[in-house]
Amino acid sequence: MKLSDSLPEELRQTRAVEVLERSLAQNRLGHGILLHGESLENLETIVRAIAAHLLETMRNPFEHPDCFILRPSGKARLIKVGKTEENNTMRKLVIDIAKSSNQGGRKVGIVIDADRMNPASANAFLKTLEEPPAGTTLFLLTTRPYDLLDTIRSRCLNFRIPSTLETIQHPDWASWVVSYREWLGRLIKGPNKKTIPHIMMGAYGLNARFQAILNEMTATAWKTQKESLPEHITSDEKDAMEVGLSKGYRKQLFGEIEKATAGFARDIETLNTGELPASALHRATEALEKSAGLMEINFNQVAALELFFLSSLRIWTTAR
DSSP states (O other): OOOOSSSSSHHHTTTHHHHHHHHTTTTOOOOOOEEEOOOHHHHHHHHHHHHHHHHHHOGGGGSTTTTEEOBTTTTHHHHHHHHHHHHHHHHHHHHHSSSSOOSSSSSSEEEEEEGOOHHHHHHHHHHHHSSOOTTTTEEEEEOGGSSSOOOHTTTEEEOOOOOOOOOOOOOHHHHHHHHHHHHHHHHHHHOOOHHHHHHHHHHHHHHHHHHHHHHHHHHHHHHHTTSSSTTTHHHHHHHHHHHHHHHHHHHHHHHHHHHHHHHHHGGGGGTTOOOOHHHHHHHHHHHHHHHHHHHHHHHHHHHHHHHHHHHHHHHHHHHH
16 A cells, blocks of 8 residues: 555645655665654654654554554653653653564654754663664654754655644634624724724634634544544643643644734735735744744743733734
């Protein structure tokens, strides 16, 4: 079976899958593979299919005795170097892949959310990457490839996996976008004593609705995902996976906010408010990216989004 046959339709025709499939067919995949993109779910789908091919199994390769997986753990979602006897640590992964294959075939090592390696674990992995055990393929999965050490990136074959074109499935998201664009419309008209209370309450309302949508999306997806987890997954790993799932959906929602903002700027003429300076959209995008960046360093999520709305208030009310 070809690699693409076991992938969803939207991933089959990507350039990365094309190259990976050809490399597998020619047995020239290499020992270090970096898969990166906006959707961690897509990255796991790809690596699961490749691992099944390498390990020659029709079952879930993540449960194969020669497939070793390392994920972030705990609320801080870190990949620690750890101790020899500890599970889900970089040291344990390095020891496992150095041993002989359990079934006499290839071995696969997978580091999920590789950007969460601390300096000690990154250096430990680098040493293994420089002198990989025979018959072993190492995979790094990340949505933030430039947070990895340059020396790690340079020793891997890099493949960018595009995100799918799916829209947000939550039933309230479309109405959230409508409310957000209406809120921007009130800003561009210019606040006054009568409208400013509505503008401020509108911002708080948008923030609260955003959090509710994100929480519901995460809870629904996590309920499904938990049912398919291997029994050996620890509670710390589960905590980190749930947080990672939330961050993935949050990133997707932020992408949709950016699209909605750009659409508002394009349609500004329909508001009959005159020419919109090009810098306004650029500044709004920067404000959104700043808030997203603050969340990545564990800044309070509600406060970070509130900061974006306050920045938008300044940007759009002076854009006329």
